[in-house]
Amino acid sequence: MYSFRLLVLCALLLPSLGTREQKSLPEQPMRIAAAADLQPLLPALAKSFQNSTGTPVQVSYASSATLATQILNGAPYDLFLAANSAFPQKVVDAKLSEQRSPVVYARGVLVLWAAHGVTSEPLTMHALTAGSIHRIAVADPHHAPYGAAAIAALRSSGSYAELGPKLVYAENVAQAAQMAQSGNAQCALISKTLAISPVLQQAGSFVEVPASLYPRMLQAAVVLRNAKQQKAAEAFLHYLASTAGRKLLVAGGLDAPASSR
Amino acid sequence: MDTAALLLTLRLAGLTTLILLVLAVPLAYWLAFSRSRWKTPLQAVFALPIVLPPTVLGFYFLVALGPQTAFGRLVTHLLGHPLAFSFAGLVVGSIIYSFPFALHPLTSGFAGTDRSLLEAAATLGSSPLSRMLRIVLPLSRGSLVSAAVLSFAHTVGEFGVVLMIGGNLPGVTRTLSISLYDQVQDFQYARANRTALFLLGICLLALTLLYSRQRRTELV
Numbered sequence: 001m002y003s004f005r006l007l008v009l010c011a012l013l014l015p016s017l018g019t020r021e022q023k024s025l026p027e028q029p030m031r032i033a034a035a036a037d038l039q040p041l042l043p044a045l046a047k048s049f050q051n052s053t054g055t056p057v058q059v060s061y062a063s064s065a066t067l068a069t070q071i072l073n074g075a076p077y078d079l080f081l082a083a084n085s086a087f088p089q090k091v092v093d094a095k096l097s098e099q100r101s102p103v104v105y106a107r108g109v110l111v112l113w114a115a116h117g118v119t120s121e122p123l124t125m126h127a128l129t130a131g132s133i134h135r136i137a138v139a140d141p142h143h144a145p146y147g148a149a150a151i152a153a154l155r156s157s158g159s160y161a162e163l164g165p166k167l168v169y170a171e172n173v174a175q176a177a178q179m180a181q182s183g184n185a186q187c188a189l190i191s192k193t194l195a196i197s198p199v200l201q202q203a204g205s206f207v208e209v210p211a212s213l214y215p216r217m218l219q220a221a222v223v224l225r226n227a228k229q230q231k232a233a234e235a236f237l238h239y240l241a242s243t244a245g246r247k248l249l250v251a252g253g254l255d256a257p258a259s260s261r
Numbered sequence: 262m263d264t265a266a267l268l269l270t271l272r273l274a275g276l277t278t279l280i281l282l283v284l285a286v287p288l289a290y291w292l293a294f295s296r297s298r299w300k301t302p303l304q305a306v307f308a309l310p311i312v313l314p315p316t317v318l319g320f321y322f323l324v325a326l327g328p329q330t331a332f333g334r335l336v337t338h339l340l341g342h343p344l345a346f347s348f349a350g351l352v353v354g355s356i357i358y359s360f361p362f363a364l365h366p367l368t369s370g371f372a373g374t375d376r377s378l379l380e381a382a383a384t385l386g387s388s389p390l391s392r393m394l395r396i397v398l399p400l401s402r403g404s405l406v407s408a409a410v411l412s413f414a415h416t417v418g419e420f421g422v423v424l425m426i427g428g429n430l431p432g433v434t435r436t437l438s439i440s441l442y443d444q445v446q447d448f449q450y451a452r453a454n455r456t457a458l459f460l461l462g463i464c465l466l467a468l469t470l471l472y473s474r475q476r477r478t479e480l481v
Contacts (some may be wrong), residue, residue, distance in 0.1 A: 065446045135346060140429065143446035168346050168428030171316075171442075175425060178320055183327040184345040185428075 003007055029056040030229040030236065031076065033067040034084035035219070036172045037108065037146065037191045041252025042081075048248065049239050055232040063172050065143040071096060073226065078227035083108060084145040085220040095144060097222040105240045106254040108217030109192035110149045113206040118186040123207045125157040128166070128187055136166045136177040137185035141219070146173040150189035153213040180204070193253035218257065262456060264439040265432045273348070273436060274416040277355040280407070281412045284356070286420065289367035290393060295372075304368070308361050319425025322354050326426070346428040351436075352420045362411040370404020371397055403475045404440040410471045414464055 034042055039061045046057040060077070062070075068087040072094055073082055082088045088102035114123055114133075121127040129141050130138060139147030147169070155162040170176035180188035181203050195206040221240075223233040239245045246256050292304055299418045310318060326344040337343045344350040374397050382392050396406070420438045427434030429443075437460060444453035 063446070065448075069445075069448075129278060134343075135428075139427070140285075140443065142443060168430060170428070171424050175316070178425075179345075180427065182320070182323040183329050183333075184323050184343060 009067065023033040028228055029053065029058040030232040031105070032057060032059045032079045032081060032233075032236070033071065033075065033077040034059050034061050034081045035064045035067070035145075036061050036174050037083050037193050038081060038252075039174065040197055041248065041254070042192050044252070045240070045245065045248050048244070049236055052239075053232065053235060055235075057236070063144060076226070076228070077224055078229045079221060079223055079233040080107065080258055081221045083217070083219050085218045088220045088222040091222050091224070093203065097226055098227050099222055102220035103237055104218045104220045104221050104257040105237065106249050107257055108149070108218045108219055109211075109253060110146060110189060110209040110214055111155060111192045111195045111206040112199060112209055112215070113180060113190055113195050113204055114187045115180065115183060117205040119170050123205070125154065125159050125209070125213075128163055130161065133186045134166060135168050135185035136178075137168050137170055137179035137186075137188040137190075139172060139176045139190070142170050144172050145248075146189070146191050147176075149214040149217055151168060152215060153189065153209050156213045182225065191253065196253045219254070262452075262459065263435075263437065263440040266435050266437045269348075269432065269435065270417055270437040273351055274286035274353055274413045277359060277416045278363075278409050278412045280352070280356055281359060285360070285363040285367055285408065286398075286405075289364055289371055290397070292364075292368045300436040307364050310358050311361050315419070315421025316425055317421075318358065319354065322350075322422065322426045323359075326350065326353075329420060341395060345426050346430065346434060348433060350424055350426050351434055355416045355419060356425045358416045358419055358422045359412045362415045363408045363473060366404045366407040367401070370401040370407070372401055406471055406474055410467055414467065417460070417464070 025176070032042075032046070033117055035168040046059060049055070050057050052205060060067075064082040067075075067080060068090050069079075070121075071077060071091050080088055080091060082102075082104060085102055085104065088097075091097055092099060092102060106137065112123055112125065118132050119127050119130050121130070127133075127167070138150040138187075141147040141151040154163055168185055170177060171181055171218045174194060175199060176185075176188050177194045178189045180190070183198055183203075189209070190209065192206075200206075223230060223235055223237065227233050241250065288307075292300055313321075323345055324330070325333060326336060328337065328343070333343070340349070344353060378396055378400075379392055382396055389396070417436075418438055419436070420442060423434065423436050424439055424442075427436070427439070428436050429439055437456065441453055441456045441460070444450075444456060
């Protein structure tokens, strides 16, 4: 009987654990739906925005395609930061944003990463044909923007036919990095945002893939029509375009939208 | 419909179920009848694959099977190729991932055997092995079918682990659930609907058969 009462007491107290945190926040948070490639760098940007404006920021990470599906089906986000322009365009086309077109906030940079010691040659696309490289991890080219860029780069460097059998496909670019970091793939074509992370720096080295080899990866954003924090979402977009915001984006492995590279 | 993926999935789920039954029957028997004090903690350990998010489980498999561990290096040396991104790797991952679904119904089924029958058999000179083969297993037919169907269905629906250790290679490691996921992610809803409907239809059929069989066993 005693233990039953204890159980009931716990059950009654349980919901209050979750709500306490929300009560202490001054206002409703601005909710960002962010592409997975932003995961390593967005926390710093969100924190600095929160400090200067006082608006708390809540970020949900997933692939751009998943987030677009969620938004098209009514997910209550304020701002959508995608890893390309096509998915935010879908949101605009569905009249779920007041913007006429998505705003480009950064350019993605594709890099070629290799584990230490797999090739003695300088790291290039053609060095990947070496016999010591059995597996090359890429993100799924059909729905992950970095995967599509990787395949485009392999094709335009003329090595796709030869390297095709070595490719393994991950759901997103972060999982491609994990396949390589765990040593199961010797190389990976991934985002610079991931390659500069300490774990990957420790296990290998990377070079930027020449920008001429793949279509520009314009990462675009939209403020959603039904946003509860529309002003804050717009302010965050302005912040991303400011000098301070750009600095953090570049430090995190992205390029400014208009850079000539 | 992605026929190559369908055939691969059936091959993977069939093989996994077969191996799981071979492994899980003796273990479940021990768990059901042993008085060892290690029994309960071990039972908890075997339930753990359910707890971890499948993609995370897949990540740990990648690490364990990769060149970073002695085990991974040994397996690579023995097979001549790494286990990751191969069909054999998928089988190993699926066995661990679906293990609780085979073990649990078997353990409860065996434990529910009428002890007086076993004691009577023992007094008549029946050996432990013959008691298992001639009394416990026939009486636990329902649990055996349950374990097989649950392992099979769970392996068919497996996604995170397979994607992580498989690398989505067409005909080698791209299972039906991955193919279905890709279709949804690409906004190909018509194709995805067909695949999903097919998958649900098959499972509905299998589960209906299972439950009607179980009812018959109960009635006997």
